[in-house]
Amino acid sequence: TNMNNIRNFCIIAHVDHGKSTLADRLLEYTNTIDSRKMRQQFLDTMDIERERGITIKLVPVRMQYRANDGKEYILNLIDTPGHVDFSYEVSRSLAACEGALLVIDAAQGVEAQTLANAYLAVDQGLEIIPVINKIDLPGARPDEVLRQIEEVIGLDSSQAILVSAKEGIGIPEALEAIVKRVPPPTGNEDAKLQALIFDSIYDNYRGVISYVRVVNGCIKKGQSIFFMATRKEYEVEEVGFFTPFMSPAEELKAGEVGYVIANVKTIWEARVGDTITDANSPADKPLPGYKHIKPVVFCGLYPLDRDDFPRLREAIEKLQLNDSALAFEPETSEALGFGFRCGFLGLLHMDITIERLKREFEIDLVATAPTVAYEILLKDGEVIEARKPSDFPDPVKIEEIREPFIRLTIFLPSDYVGKAMKLCQDRHGEFVSLDYITPERVKLIYDLPLAEFIVDFHDRLKSLTRGYASIDYEQVGYRKSDLVKVDILIHGEPVDAFSFICHKDDAYKRALGVIKKLKELIPRQLFEVAIQASIGSRVIARENVKPLRKNVLAKCYGGDVTRKRKLLEKQKEGKEKMKMIGRVQIPQEAFLAFLQAN
Numbered sequence: 001t002n003m004n005n006i007r008n009f010c011i012i013a014h015v016d017h018g019k020s021t022l023a024d025r026l027l028e029y030t031n032t033i034d035s036r037k038m039r040q041q042f043l044d045t046m047d048i049e050r051e052r053g054i055t056i057k058l059v060p061v062r063m064q065y066r067a068n069d070g071k072e073y074i075l076n077l078i079d080t081p082g083h084v085d086f087s088y089e090v091s092r093s094l095a096a097c098e099g100a101l102l103v104i105d106a107a108q109g110v111e112a113q114t115l116a117n118a119y120l121a122v123d124q125g126l127e128i129i130p131v132i133n134k135i136d137l138p139g140a141r142p143d144e145v146l147r148q149i150e151e152v153i154g155l156d157s158s159q160a161i162l163v164s165a166k167e168g169i170g171i172p173e174a175l176e177a178i179v180k181r182v183p184p185p186t187g188n189e190d191a192k193l194q195a196l197i198f199d200s201i202y203d204n205y206r207g208v209i210s211y212v213r214v215v216n217g218c219i220k221k222g223q224s225i226f227f228m229a230t231r232k233e234y235e236v237e238e239v240g241f242f243t244p245f246m247s248p249a250e251e252l253k254a255g256e257v258g259y260v261i262a263n264v265k266t267i268w269e270a271r272v273g274d275t276i277t278d279a280n281s282p283a284d285k286p287l288p289g290y291k292h293i294k295p296v297v298f299c300g301l302y303p304l305d306r307d308d309f310p311r312l313r314e315a316i317e318k319l320q321l322n323d324s325a326l327a328f329e330p331e332t333s334e335a336l337g338f339g340f341r342c343g344f345l346g347l348l349h350m351d352i353t354i355e356r357l358k359r360e361f362e363i364d365l366v367a368t369a370p371t372v373a374y375e376i377l378l379k380d381g382e383v384i385e386a387r388k389p390s391d392f393p394d395p396v397k398i399e400e401i402r403e404p405f406i407r408l409t410i411f412l413p414s415d416y417v418g419k420a421m422k423l424c425q426d427r428h429g430e431f432v433s434l435d436y437i438t439p440e441r442v443k444l445i446y447d448l449p450l451a452e453f454i455v456d457f458h459d460r461l462k463s464l465t466r467g468y469a470s471i472d473y474e475q476v477g478y479r480k481s482d483l484v485k486v487d488i489l490i491h492g493e494p495v496d497a498f499s500f501i502c503h504k505d506d507a508y509k510r511a512l513g514v515i516k517k518l519k520e521l522i523p524r525q526l527f528e529v530a531i532q533a534s535i536g537s538r539v540i541a542r543e544n545v546k547p548l549r550k551n552v553l554a555k556c557y558g559g560d561v562t563r564k565r566k567l568l569e570k571q572k573e574g575k576e577k578m579k580m581i582g583r584v585q586i587p588q589e590a591f592l593a594f595l596q597a598n
């Protein structure tokens with residue numbers, strides 16, 4: 001193939017606007033997938049993706065298409081996730097492409113992530129083809145959406161394509177637009193090899209499979225290659241294309257997208273964002289990689305069964321290969337034993353990761369409540385990072401505490417603006433702007449502490465707006481906040497696992513909630529037990545557990561039947577673990593119930 005006959009493009013959109021369905025139609029129309037094998041959202045291969053109906057991983061596919069000009073083209077499509085937590089997947093896909101189909105739901109119009117993804121694509125210099133999808137819907141308003149494309153996004157709407165991915169309308173027009181408007185890749189087949197690793201997966205039999213975009217030169221079986229960041233050398237075992245199944249090929253040339261297998265067994269050696277070059281004739285410098293993504297939400301993950309710790313480590317390491325945004329470090333907790341403090345890009349990312357660990361690796365886990373990382377300026381001028389309450393120093397040493405803020409963009413019907421603003425104010429948000437996109441639709445922007453967002457902000461917003469609000473956010477750095485660390489003392493002993501950070505104004509209310517809950521969970525002892533909440537040495541709330549014995553299990557655990565059964569079995573084995581906090585005996589399970597629910 002000639003580079004002029006290659007088009008690399010991705011599909012970007014707000015969640016549910018129809019990316020995966022459009023990808024299905026393109027695969028069908030180009031006969032890439034046999035119609036007998038076709039199923040809906042074909043590219044969503046993970047179980048979780050299929051169940052939740054969302055795309056998590058980017059997926060590349062190579063299609064062949066004979067265009068109206070009579071020529072045969074290779075179209076490399078990369079389907080991408082739409083949810084804000086996964087936008088790092090989107091930016092990686094974009095770096096492997098020259099063009100993007102920006103899909104917009106004809107009934108919903110421009111939403112928060114339509115805008116965010118469009119900006120990402122513009123930043124990367126991609127040719128953007130607006131696609132108005134779902135024109136079959138009775139509520140479709142293509143004219144209104146065309147206007148929004150011009151006024152809200154700032155793109156020329158005259159080139160937009162009207163499509164129904166569901167009914168298969170406008171598919172040939174979309175393919176022709178890709179061929180005509182997306183530029184062919186630039187690059188030089190005869191130059192030294194430079195291939196960008198834009199994703200990778202770990203296969204138990206074949207080791208690391210790197211997804212690459214070859215920018216210059218070519219890569220073939222038997223070649224000695226060099227990973228420029230990790231400085232490791234390997235011999236290529238196989239290269240090939242995604243059709244969408246992996247199919248081996250002779251070579252991958254400049255402009256092409258495919259995979260490379262080189263018997264790489266340790267996950268650290270072939271990193272996403274690295275450049276592969278020829279070991280015998282290396283390129284001068286690597287391609288620009290990706291900006292390092294910093295996790296913003298943290299939680300502790302502990303195996304329910306302590307013997308599972310090594311398995312948990314292995315599982316997290318493997319997941320990390322497919323998910324370069326996942327961070328982790330070992331952590332010990334007095335209540336939960338050995339585990340990991342993991343970092344995520346957001347709550348959905350955390351949720352999905354935990355579910356994958358449970359499902360794909362069959363490990364029973366305890367996840368502690370999510371937290372953010374704080375920056376603390378000490379009186380002596382030093383700045384430290386605190387990812388959990390126990391990292392906080394003595395309050396007398398603290399000069400100022402800073403917390404991460406996000407700039408939150410909310411698209412919602414104007415009727416709900418008052419409610420949304422109240423919610424943002426209650427969560428210590430700072431108003432930025434309010435714009436009417438149409439008389440009925442509003443773009444509201446607030447700067448909000450991330451910690452307030454991760455509690456349950458999105459759920460609250462959804463219920464206040466009956467699901468009509470869409471959000472996007474970006475990090476806007478650390479700002480000084482009036483925060484305090486609240487310690488919880490049981491019978492005079494501070495218990496690390498229960499302490500928390502919050503805004504000073506909310507401390508009393510939050511503390512009361514926590515100690516009331518602990519009162520429920522802590523079994524009565526032979527003596528009266530005081531549960532206190534304090535800021536530094538000042539007690540702000542107190543509850544007492546009356547002396548008397550009582551069965552704990554009956555009270556503690558709502559919800560999860562399998563966990564309950566598991567606990568009962570463990571107790572039968574005589575394994576029930578009690579923790580001594582000073583003189584007070586607390587069952588391990590009470591800790592679990594508290595830490596998970598909180």
Ligand code: GDP
Pocket residue numbers: 013014015016017018019020021022041053054055082133134135136137163164165166167
């Ligand atoms: P994605 O999140 O952008 O990948 O969206 P999906 O492709 O998963 O589609 C979201 C939902 O919209 C699914 O229920 C699709 O069946 C539906 N959908 C997609 N395209 C169309 C369309 O052209 N018309 C109608 N009526 N529904 C569509």
Ligand code: MG
Pocket residue numbers: 019020021044053054055080081
């Ligand atoms: Mg999808």
